[in-house]
Amino acid sequence: MKTPVPLSRRKVPPELIAAVRGPVVVLMGSPSEVGNLLEQLKLPDALCLQLDLHQARMLKADLEARGVTARVEVVKDFWDMHHGQATLLTFSQMGGERELKIDLVDQGFHSISPGGRIVVWCPTVDDSLFPGLLKRFFGKTHAHTRRQDLVLWAVRQDGDDRPRRRHELNFHARVGQNPSQNFICRPGVFSYGKMDDGSRALAEIARVEPGDRVLDLGCGHGTLGVFAGITTGPKGHIVFTDSNARALGLAELNAHAAGLTNFTTVLAADNADLEPLGANSFDVVLANPPYFAAGSIAVRFVEQAANMLKPGGRFYLVTRQPDAAGEVMATLFPTFDAIMNRGYTVLLVDKQMELRPIPMDESALEQGEEIEDPIEEIVGSDEIIPKRGTRGTRFRKRDNRKGIGMKSRSPRPTRRDGTSHDR
Incomplete structure (x- = not known):
């Protein structure tokens, strides 16, 4: 055709x-x-x-x-x-x-x-x-x-005064040990009717502590920021940002429904829109960029995170297209890591994460062959995720009971040892 x-x-x-x-x-x-x-x-x-x-x-x-x-x-x-x-x-x-x-x-x-x-x-x-x-x-x-x-x-004809009808869906979501939360979503905002797997993959990895100031980039209907806000408590603060005005309105609606009062919303499409928030002022930046822009929005989120994070702050970005974002992270952060979760790559900057060496087959690495490990069951979950990687890179699985809402962390399986960028 x-x-x-x-x-x-x-x-x-x-x-x-x-x-x-x-x-x-x-x-x-x-x-x-x-x-x-x-x-x-x-x-x-x-x-x-x-x-x-x-x-x-x-x-x-x-x-x-x-x-x-x-x-x-x-x-x-x-x-x-x-x-x-x-x-x-x-x-x-x-x-x-x-x-x-x-x-x-x-x-x-x-x-x-x-x-x-x-x-x-x-x-x-x-x-x-x-x-x-x-x-x-x-x-x-x-x-x-x-x-x-x-x-x-x-x-429109005279006498046709039908009532307004909202086109929206409600869904419940729970991450870690947080109680289940109700969310409202509406057409025109990413992941209509559910918490998308990318957000869930990020939420299970991100480390948010009580009192943290958290920036949720591209917040959508607010799932990541809401769960982060529950964890930060009254001494913390969440800033929801998105270029979509409807998304920002939903994030505010869902934050109020979850009982949050420690948050603000900012309509933002580029770096200049975030300047009033103050550079180097956030403990944590969370980002789940859309995938339709061929990595350009992910790159912009990385640049924004580098500018907004405090020294020693933590940054988590989830994507299925890590190459472009990884290239920029390699230039803006001294080191960063990558974890595979739920079929997504979570790129992160977190100095407190404990890393473990992962042996590699050097001959396979030189030849660019794929290395496969036996399938392993995740602790505390019925879900099974195969561990595999290319070019000698192995992403290990983690206990998906941890994540946003956990005050203490056990060592997490991570990426290949001794590298700052995953190519």
């Missing part, structure tokens, strides 16, 4: 232009899609809403480069602003999170008055979601099919 031409490179259909009435509000969309649309519409003072601060800044730069005047704002919910009889414009992106698209249409419906409308530009004629969504929330829906794309639009 031929890949459709991106909407960012297409001419705006005349049917879409004809459907626009009144003020224009653009809901999400990539910076290039929104820029292309507004450049061709030539409408003054459109409002563009984004969930993510990084995306919003990229959109501002794109609009400035095109000479387009528009207002760009970051929101956690689209219905937080009422737009009267405006036209909401959005895009049916290839792929993307289905639940977020449903939430976008639902919140869009409640953000306009009767007579307001929504217009959706679809890159293919066979979109399987938005035609039904618009009919479900708005009733009568107009569809204009073209050779390569589809334009849908619908108007």
